[in-house]
Amino acid sequence: MVTPNSEIEVDREKGNFRFTESHKFDAGIGLSEKVIDYICDVKEEDQWIRDFRKRALKVFESKPMPTNWATKDLENIDFNKIRYYLSGGNRASKTWDDVPDDVKQTFERLGIPENERKFLAGVEAQFDSEAAYSNIKESVGKQGVIFVGSTEGLMKHPEIFKKWFGKVIPTGDNKFSALNSAVFSGGSFIYVPPGVKVSHPLQAYFRINAENFGQFERTLIIADEGSEVTYMEGCTAPKFDTATLHSAVVELVAMPGAKIEYVTVQNWSSNVFNLVTKRAIAHEGATVKWIDCNIGSRLTMKYPGVVLKGKKARGEVLSIALANDGQHQDTGAKMIHAADETTSNIISKSISVGKGRSTYRGQVHMPKNLKGCKNNTECDALLISENSRTDTYPAITVRGNKNAVQHEASVSKVSAEQIFYMQQRGLSEGEAMSLSVNGFVNDLTRQFPMEYSVELKRLIELEMEGSVG
Amino acid sequence: MSNKLEIKNLNVSIGDKQILKDFSLTVPKGEVHAIMGPNGTGKSTLAKAIAGHPDYEVTSGEVIVDGESIMDMEADERSRAGLFLAFQYPMEIPGVTIANFIRAALNARLPEDEELNAPDYYKSLYAKMDMLKIDRKFTARSVNDGFSGGEKKRCEILQMAMLEPKYAVLDETDSGLDIDALKIVAEGVNSMRGPNLGALVITHYQRLLDYIIPDVVHVMYDGRIVKSGPKELALELESRGYEWVKELAGEVAAS
Numbered sequence: 123m124v125t126p127n128s129e130i131e132v133d134r135e136k137g138n139f140r141f142t143e144s145h146k147f148d149a150g151i152g153l154s155e156k157v158i159d160y161i162c163d164v165k166e167e168d169q170w171i172r173d174f175r176k177r178a179l180k181v182f183e184s185k186p187m188p189t190n191w192a193t194k195d196l197e198n199i200d201f202n203k204i205r206y207y208l209s210g211g212n213r214a215s216k217t218w219d220d221v222p223d224d225v226k227q228t229f230e231r232l233g234i235p236e237n238e239r240k241f242l243a244g245v246e247a248q249f250d251s252e253a254a255y256s257n258i259k260e261s262v263g264k265q266g267v268i269f270v271g272s273t274e275g276l277m278k279h280p281e282i283f284k285k286w287f288g289k290v291i292p293t294g295d296n297k298f299s300a301l302n303s304a305v306f307s308g309g310s311f312i313y314v315p316p317g318v319k320v321s322h323p324l325q326a327y328f329r330i331n332a333e334n335f336g337q338f339e340r341t342l343i344i345a346d347e348g349s350e351v352t353y354m355e356g357c358t359a360p361k362f363d364t365a366t367l368h369s370a371v372v373e374l375v376a377m378p379g380a381k382i383e384y385v386t387v388q389n390w391s392s393n394v395f396n397l398v399t400k401r402a403i404a405h406e407g408a409t410v411k412w413i414d415c416n417i418g419s420r421l422t423m424k425y426p427g428v429v430l431k432g433k434k435a436r437g438e439v440l441s442i443a444l445a446n447d448g449q450h451q452d453t454g455a456k457m458i459h460a461a462d463e464t465t466s467n468i469i470s471k472s473i474s475v476g477k478g479r480s481t482y483r484g485q486v487h488m489p490k491n492l493k494g495c496k497n498n499t500e501c502d503a504l505l506i507s508e509n510s511r512t513d514t515y516p517a518i519t520v521r522g523n524k525n526a527v528q529h530e531a532s533v534s535k536v537s538a539e540q541i542f543y544m545q546q547r548g549l550s551e552g553e554a555m556s557l558s559v560n561g562f563v564n565d566l567t568r569q570f571p572m573e574y575s576v577e578l579k580r581l582i583e584l585e586m587e588g589s590v591g
Numbered sequence: 592m593s594n595k596l597e598i599k600n601l602n603v604s605i606g607d608k609q610i611l612k613d614f615s616l617t618v619p620k621g622e623v624h625a626i627m628g629p630n631g632t633g634k635s636t637l638a639k640a641i642a643g644h645p646d647y648e649v650t651s652g653e654v655i656v657d658g659e660s661i662m663d664m665e666a667d668e669r670s671r672a673g674l675f676l677a678f679q680y681p682m683e684i685p686g687v688t689i690a691n692f693i694r695a696a697l698n699a700r701l702p703e704d705e706e707l708n709a710p711d712y713y714k715s716l717y718a719k720m721d722m723l724k725i726d727r728k729f730t731a732r733s734v735n736d737g738f739s740g741g742e743k744k745r746c747e748i749l750q751m752a753m754l755e756p757k758y759a760v761l762d763e764t765d766s767g768l769d770i771d772a773l774k775i776v777a778e779g780v781n782s783m784r785g786p787n788l789g790a791l792v793i794t795h796y797q798r799l800l801d802y803i804i805p806d807v808v809h810v811m812y813d814g815r816i817v818k819s820g821p822k823e824l825a826l827e828l829e830s831r832g833y834e835w836v837k838e839l840a841g842e843v844a845a846s
Contacts, residue, residue: 534685538645543682545666546642546675547696547750554667557695561686561733 137232137358137389145250146211151334152202155179158304161207165273165307178293178303185297193450195421199395204336204367206305207251214246214256214271221247225254232358234327241573242354243322244269248339249329251307258324266315267351269324272340275311282313286344290373290429291401298423299399302338302371309339309370314349314380323352323385323571328368330359330394336367343373345380345408354385354574361391365420368394374402376410378432383411385574389581390419392449398424406432406461413570414441416451417581425483427456430464430495437466440570442563442578445478445510446585454483454515455499459525463494470501471563474510475555475586484516486527493524503533504562506555534562556586593658594620596674596758596789601652603633603640610636612814614652618789620757625792625800627825628811629833634793635679637811638762642676643669656758671700673757677747677764683735689746690716690730693753700754719752723779740767748779758789765799777802797829812840 149160155176162172187196215221218235229235229247238245244258246269258269268279276283293303310326330337345351359366368390376382382402390396396419402410412426428437439455457466472480482501497520503512512533520527536558544554559582560567567575596618603611610633618624628634640647641654643666653660661669684692693716697707713730720727723745735743744764751759761780765773780790780803792803800808800822808824809816817839818824828836 537682540682540684542642542644542666543678544684544692546670546678547692547754548667548670548699549695550667550699551665553695553699557687557692558684561684564686 138361138391145208145332147207147209149205149207151205153179153204153206153305157206161305161307164207164209167273167276171276174288174293175304178300181294182297182300182304185294185300187297192423192452193421195450196395199365199367203334203364205332205334206336206338207307208332208335209250209252209307210254212254214253214274216255216257218255221254225249228329228331229255229327232327232329232356234325237325237573241322242325243320244324246271246310246326247329248308248326248337250332250335250337253308259322262320262322265318265320267318267320268311268313270311272306272309272311272342275342279311279313282344283311283342286373286375287342288373290375290403291371291399295399298369298397299371302340302369302399305336306338306340306371308337309341309372310343310353311341312343312351312353314345314351316347316377317349319350320352323354325354325356328355328357330366330368333362334364334366336369339370341370341372343382343384344375345377345382347377348379349377350381352383352385352571354387354571357386357388357390359391359394362393364393366391366394368396368398370398370400372398372400374410376402376404376408376435378406379408380405381409383413384426385413385571387415387417387574387577387581388419388422389417390422392418392420392446394419396422396424398422400424400426401456402426402428402437404428404430404432404435404437407434408432409436409438411438411440412455413574414439414453415574415578416441416443416453417585418446419449419451421450421452423452425454425456425485427458427485428466429458429460430466431460433461434463435461436464439468439470440566441470442566443470443472443480444559444582444585445472445474445480447476447478450479450481452481452483454481454485456485457487457497459486459488459492459495459497462492464492465496467497468499468501469566471504471566472501472512473504473506473559473562474512475506477509477511479511479513481512482514482516484518486516486518486520488520488522488525488527490521492522495525497527499527499529501531502562504559505533505535506559552587556583559586595657596620596791597653597655598637598641599653599655601637601640601654602650603636604648604650605636605646609650610814611640614815616791616809616816618758618791620657620789621786622806623784623790623792623803624807624809625794625805625825626809626811626816627794627797627828629836630795632812633814634811635762638676638679638760638793641760642666642674667699670754675751675754675756675759677744677751677759677761679763679766681735681743681747683733685733685736687734688731689734689749692734693750696750696754716753719749722782723749723752724775725749741769741772744768744772744776745779748776752779752783755787757787758791760791760793762793763795764792765794765796773799774802797825800825810836810839812836815843817843
């Protein structure tokens, strides 16, 4: 444990503390071409990326908010009050000793260096706009695996980077992918050479420290033929009274026979708008699995997708969302079948606590010309109190008669009698609730990497204990 | 310290309906008392009110465990104070295994920085499951989820055996049991009998009392006890029927 420092504001929640800011580079408040020039200058980027960003800004400005189908709460984001780039001006260190003290202490409190020693093949730790630490185990680097930040990726490996960057998720995919394309900074670039199986997970940790800030990391992962990689990301931010924006774009490319597993456990504070676009392309015989756990935030909108482009490709989304009082988890999955014998599986579990609201949106698309495609969708919702709310919007388009789709949905409630039963055995109300919630997600978390299911269980306990008066 | 469970002049309502009327009863530790009575007379209300169910409003009166009033305690605090209720209708908890549930309940009784020793825990759990003839595979099954009536009741007694309460209230534990299951459950309860346990067995039928032989039998009607006596009272009640109870109740009300 780190000894508490007088500069740190501590709260019982693990992520709710912050250091006073000291940023060498600050693009100021609001969004304009000037801000983009500032970012490009600081990063010393090539002209093509400057042009790419400026085009994206125009797309962002031209696109309306998706409030015709999504929540009106989006209108409360004031893009003119957000700071789009903040960094300490240091290059990402390869050893923790070289990381500035306050940043190092932040990540130590979040347990990152300890996890790195225990079970990770590589770690990237991003603090506001830039990575403070980035390192890959020597043995993994020797196999030809590239694991760097997005800026370094586009500068040092343009031949791979440019080929896929913005191809899985085009700038104009949605308003927020356009915003990210205009101001992105940080995130990971990963390339795994053909046949290489990375035995331990690579991890990125995204930390927002500053107020009124937007974090726009950009991640691109390419698993070449027959390779395998697991990537894990964690996110936290301290709680501010003002809104914070997190809007990432994550693109995955699984070449023929490759396997990518992408695990997210986010624990944003309740002032964060979390609007993220995540999509993968799976080529022939490739498998992409998204494991997505959404806890915290004010509003999360995220629908990880897989474009099943090659024969026998497989896509999976396993997601858990917990919406506490005042939070809205609008999550789901997209499966676009574009080749024969492709299979997809979506399992979504959501929990609504107090006045929390969870929404499931799913899209499964199977065109007429395909055969032998299968999809299984299960979405289960658990309501904790009378005021909780859950909605399900499945959109399944299946044409032709040579494909199979299966859809199941359920809504259950933790009843007062159930809580009383558990309390009669000596568990407090909070413990009883967290036990029922963990029971509800249990069959899903069993499929997660062990370290993450333990972390998730602990986060659920914290959320549930905090939710009873 | 007084070693007894005391229920003193308890008045309990659900909504505006008064169910328990000045109900009083004392169960000394080491004794087994039975409460018999027709349906709708307030037996289950008594069990829930003692356990602290929030829907049951105690308008006056007290429940005292070993000299300490538990009226200001939440249900979980009452449990940790040594009170156990075997439910008439045990709740299902999907996804939570029996092993994890009982472990969580035991951990709730330990100081915050202490954890149960896992090997010792399983040893004790398995021994008690064997005694109750519960297949050890049940440790991995969700609590009461998809259980038969008999399995649920045995699971209740297993929890009781693991939590070692000072006082246990068994609410209609015999309902839904065939004769073999009834014997197993009764054996389980009997094995826990001794100077450290006081038990209140609530039942509609005398049948259970052939196997769990009570020290005292109370007859309950319309929210209060109308007659108490030795174990033979259960047999008398069985032969004379609940019409007799109504007559007794009339006498109590008139006196």
